[in-house]
Amino acid sequence: MAFSSEFARYPQKHSAYELAKSFREKKRSCVTYLEELFSHVESSNSKVNAITSLEKQYAFKKARELDGRDATVDEKLFGVPVVLKENIQKIGFSVSCGSKMLNGYRGQFDATAVARLEKAGAILIGSANMDEFAMGSSNEQSVHGPVLNPHDLTRVSGGSSGGPAVATTLGFAPISLGSDTGGSVRQPAAYCGILGFKPTYGQISRYGLVAYGSSLDQISPFARTAKDLDLFMEIVGYEDKEDATSLQHRYQSKLNEVSLKGLKIGIPRSLVKEGLDKNVRESFHKMEEGLIAAGGKIVDIEIKHLEHTLSVYYLIACAEASSNLSRFDGIRYGYRAAGAKDLGEHYARTRSEGFGEEVKRRIMLGTFALSAGYYNEFYGKAQLIREMMRKEFENKFKEVDFILTPTAPTSAFKLGEKSHDPMQMYLNDIFTIPANLAGICALSVPAPVAKNTLPIGLQFMAPWKKDADLIALCQALEDAQLIQVTEL
Amino acid sequence: MNYADILKKYDVVIGLEVHCQLATRSKMFSSASASFGNEPNTNIDPACVALPGALPVVNEEAVDLAIRMGLATECHIAPISVFARKNYFYPDLPKGYQLTQFDKPICLDGQIILKSEKTIRIERIHIEEDAGKNVHVGNASLVDYNRSGVALIEIVSHPDISSPEEATEYLKRLHTFAVHLEVSNGDMEKGNFRCDANVSIKLKSEKTLGTRTEIKNINSFKYLEKAITHEVERQYEVIEEGGKITMETRGYDSERNVTYTQRSKEQAHDYRFFPEPDLPPLIVTKERIEKVRKLLPELPEVRAKRFEDIYGLPAYDAGLIVSNKYAASYFENLVKALVGKVEPKACSNYFMSDVLRSLKIESEKTGLSVDEITEFPVSLSQSVELLSLVSEGIISQRIAKEVFEELIISQKMPREIVKDKGLVQVSDDSEISKVIEKVLNESPAQLADYISGKEKLFSYFVGQAMKATGGKLNPAKLNELLKSAIEVRRK
Numbered sequence: 011m012a013f014s015s016e017f018a019r020y021p022q023k024h025s026a027y028e029l030a031k032s033f034r035e036k037k038r039s040c041v042t043y044l045e046e047l048f049s050h051v052e053s054s055n056s057k058v059n060a061i062t063s064l065e066k067q068y069a070f071k072k073a074r075e076l077d078g079r080d081a082t083v084d085e086k087l088f089g090v091p092v093v094l095k096e097n098i099q100k101i102g103f104s105v106s107c108g109s110k111m112l113n114g115y116r117g118q119f120d121a122t123a124v125a126r127l128e129k130a131g132a133i134l135i136g137s138a139n140m141d142e143f144a145m146g147s148s149n150e151q152s153v154h155g156p157v158l159n160p161h162d163l164t165r166v167s168g169g170s171s172g173g174p175a176v177a178t179t180l181g182f183a184p185i186s187l188g189s190d191t192g193g194s195v196r197q198p199a200a201y202c203g204i205l206g207f208k209p210t211y212g213q214i215s216r217y218g219l220v221a222y223g224s225s226l227d228q229i230s231p232f233a234r235t236a237k238d239l240d241l242f243m244e245i246v247g248y249e250d251k252e253d254a255t256s257l258q259h260r261y262q263s264k265l266n267e268v269s270l271k272g273l274k275i276g277i278p279r280s281l282v283k284e285g286l287d288k289n290v291r292e293s294f295h296k297m298e299e300g301l302i303a304a305g306g307k308i309v310d311i312e313i314k315h316l317e318h319t320l321s322v323y324y325l326i327a328c329a330e331a332s333s334n335l336s337r338f339d340g341i342r343y344g345y346r347a348a349g350a351k352d353l354g355e356h357y358a359r360t361r362s363e364g365f366g367e368e369v370k371r372r373i374m375l376g377t378f379a380l381s382a383g384y385y386n387e388f389y390g391k392a393q394l395i396r397e398m399m400r401k402e403f404e405n406k407f408k409e410v411d412f413i414l415t416p417t418a419p420t421s422a423f424k425l426g427e428k429s430h431d432p433m434q435m436y437l438n439d440i441f442t443i444p445a446n447l448a449g450i451c452a453l454s455v456p457a458p459v460a461k462n463t464l465p466i467g468l469q470f471m472a473p474w475k476k477d478a479d480l481i482a483l484c485q486a487l488e489d490a491q492l493i494q495v496t497e498l
Numbered sequence: 499m500n501y502a503d504i505l506k507k508y509d510v511v512i513g514l515e516v517h518c519q520l521a522t523r524s525k526m527f528s529s530a531s532a533s534f535g536n537e538p539n540t541n542i543d544p545a546c547v548a549l550p551g552a553l554p555v556v557n558e559e560a561v562d563l564a565i566r567m568g569l570a571t572e573c574h575i576a577p578i579s580v581f582a583r584k585n586y587f588y589p590d591l592p593k594g595y596q597l598t599q600f601d602k603p604i605c606l607d608g609q610i611i612l613k614s615e616k617t618i619r620i621e622r623i624h625i626e627e628d629a630g631k632n633v634h635v636g637n638a639s640l641v642d643y644n645r646s647g648v649a650l651i652e653i654v655s656h657p658d659i660s661s662p663e664e665a666t667e668y669l670k671r672l673h674t675f676a677v678h679l680e681v682s683n684g685d686m687e688k689g690n691f692r693c694d695a696n697v698s699i700k701l702k703s704e705k706t707l708g709t710r711t712e713i714k715n716i717n718s719f720k721y722l723e724k725a726i727t728h729e730v731e732r733q734y735e736v737i738e739e740g741g742k743i744t745m746e747t748r749g750y751d752s753e754r755n756v757t758y759t760q761r762s763k764e765q766a767h768d769y770r771f772f773p774e775p776d777l778p779p780l781i782v783t784k785e786r787i788e789k790v791r792k793l794l795p796e797l798p799e800v801r802a803k804r805f806e807d808i809y810g811l812p813a814y815d816a817g818l819i820v821s822n823k824y825a826a827s828y829f830e831n832l833v834k835a836l837v838g839k840v841e842p843k844a845c846s847n848y849f850m851s852d853v854l855r856s857l858k859i860e861s862e863k864t865g866l867s868v869d870e871i872t873e874f875p876v877s878l879s880q881s882v883e884l885l886s887l888v889s890e891g892i893i894s895q896r897i898a899k900e901v902f903e904e905l906i907i908s909q910k911m912p913r914e915i916v917k918d919k920g921l922v923q924v925s926d927d928s929e930i931s932k933v934i935e936k937v938l939n940e941s942p943a944q945l946a947d948y949i950s951g952k953e954k955l956f957s958y959f960v961g962q963a964m965k966a967t968g969g970k971l972n973p974a975k976l977n978e979l980l981k982s983a984i985e986v987r988r989k
Contacts, residue, residue, distance in 0.1 A: 097550075097551075098551070099549075099550070099551040105550065105551075107550070112550070118544065118549055119544050119549065119551075119552075121551060216551075216553060217551065217552075217553050218551040219551055220550040220551045221550075221551070221776075224775035224776050225775040251555065252553060252555060253553050253555075253776075254553065254554065254555050254556065254776060254777050254778060255775075255776060255777075255778065329772065330775055333583055333585055333594070333595055333770075333772070335594075336585065336587065336593065336594020336595060337548040337550065337592060337593050337594050338550075339587065339589075339594060341589055341592075341641070342547050342548070342549075342592060343549070353589070357587055377770065380585075380770035380771075380772055381768055381770055382768045382770070385770075385771075385772070389772060
């Protein structure tokens, strides 16, 4: 067993909820906890390459402060360690976005989500690895090297939020923040056997999240219990005036209010008919049966526009990304090519050298999709289809309460297995992308699997702004033992 | 060849694009300060320098100012308008795109009517952000992002303008609106108000427009006229010699009075416009438009008309007073403060003769033009008190003028000056009579002449009386009592 530490093996004991309780009640010291935790991180991280920068000094300073006083009523995450994906701004932390372009860049302001967590007493302990600029599904596209799957070190962690996924899997932090644009939190959660939750678009502020696909991005948490997700959403899930796309809607817990009995679960049957790994198919059916046994009802549905998922997504995401990444020009911060003779050469060399292959590929795609003469055919059309998709989901949710799919067609694949073919890589996200396109919330839950089997993730989607219902469903699934964090 | 000759053969077609900086405290999409003239890179925040993770937030005050300008130019205010990204690379554009409005601007289809009653149609007004400033120092290029993100409106006219004079008049009208409506500081030297002119010529017999060139960044009315004139002459020469006009951007060199090539528009950028995903569509309700309309500072022509109608001012006086918005407020506040005491016409006379004169003195002293002066040498309260003193009979008009000269240089109030200098008017009958007696006694010859018919000598007695008392006698009383005193002596 590669990871025997109790941080990794006892998710409940080391959940955010339990930790905060014990720190608040002064049953344990934050400083002592961190000392033990960091010892675990330092011995385990080299195997997986999840944490790119551990901020011990910063964390101990905060821990000492918290040990020296009582918690206030608002500090619901008092003393709880949290890890940030390194595309989230935090003053002084590494925000290199997995890229040579920003390698060495340190945060210059606090993201709203980060500020809210700190106000709630959380201790940010460091930054985690990711696919470059959040573009990837395996965390093999990072300047820091790949992140490895703790369940099988020859396999990928999933991406783009591989680092934070593994950090929480190994108990480095009960809650870690990733970002999800097309599945970048749900898919690694599935590959690592934990929970990964993408909120309704706008429910968590994007201020401070390095933008990839602006109309698709959301900061999204990893956790190992529903209660932790709920706690997290209460603390960060409300309007932010710094983000004009944030919802004027406050997350309000619905724990204990959702029962599996009488629930209508929709399954897009045609989607799950083929292309699934045998193990994934089996787990999927077990979940169906489990839901029926618990009193739920399965409804077969069809979402017509899903056939355009990949093309619509890649056109929109790449177009927005091509514009969002224009600011990386070597003038104010970040990588700067040496010896350029004029402005044109400066731009060309800095950006060619600073960006990795996948990033350059998506920038070129996106630039093309927006270019004169092609806008209507590509970007314009993609947005129209997207709106149809959103409407279709809205209509389906009139018939069902939640929609169930696998999170990914397979379990974690081997390192290098898909990186030669971008299209193969893109197909991993076929189940997760629709939620980003429709702007709805979605959750990857770990199916119970036999010992020494790779984790398998299943995905539940809920209607717009029904984040609390979805997390309450998660709790009901936990109680019914239909889901289980995969044991290491 | 002169310009008039060109016009015999060709039509001149001009369209103007005006970039007007909005007078908001903070920038268009960020709360960083929009103030001018500070140390480089001090008025910045994450959005202004495009830090990764920064987001734009709309400055609602700027939107209201854009609506104001739209209302003033009779535009349709769009209930929904959309912000868009205009993508290109340049060091003064930190995000690599400018936030602007593309196919759905906030204002459409307005107009300016010139003195000649010709209509210049305004195609659109849209909101956008300004870029930073590149500065070249030796071999290096430096960038100052203080201006990056400052709120702008761009006002685009149809090519309805036919002459440099019309262009200047149109620009001045827009400028007056901008300043009077407090939409912009309108300081052309500081770059608050910049103009690009699109110029082409075509044979009178031709229907299609000629190829146009764009003269960029004209920052004075004088240069606008010169630049356009020169460009027309240049295009005429090219065409007459059989050449073709290249569609290009040109700059204007004010020293040599020529336009010169800056960049060819043939290498036109593909800006890859798309709607800004970080900002929802801008919704402007009817209620908001009405609110802005109600709070609209009064336009000069409207104000002048009002002064004519309500205060009975002659058109000339009214026109002159409203040309400086501080003067207009000063005048109106003066009238309001003296309601029931002093007639508006009397205020206007005072204003036109004395106050304006003091403004001219101030103008000579400071080098500012009269319509640029914002602080008056004689304050409103000083003026109110001065005119009150006259209406109360405490001093005469004549003395008032003397006091006024003092007020130009002094911060003291009129009452104090009158007291210090002992200028209070003498209105007491017995006092005046005493003086009259003395004067008449000392001028027997003139008295005799007056009685025998030389009526003009009346003013001699008045003069003598005033001289003896330093001009402090109440003139009306003096006249009255002098008449009776003389009548008594006649007998």
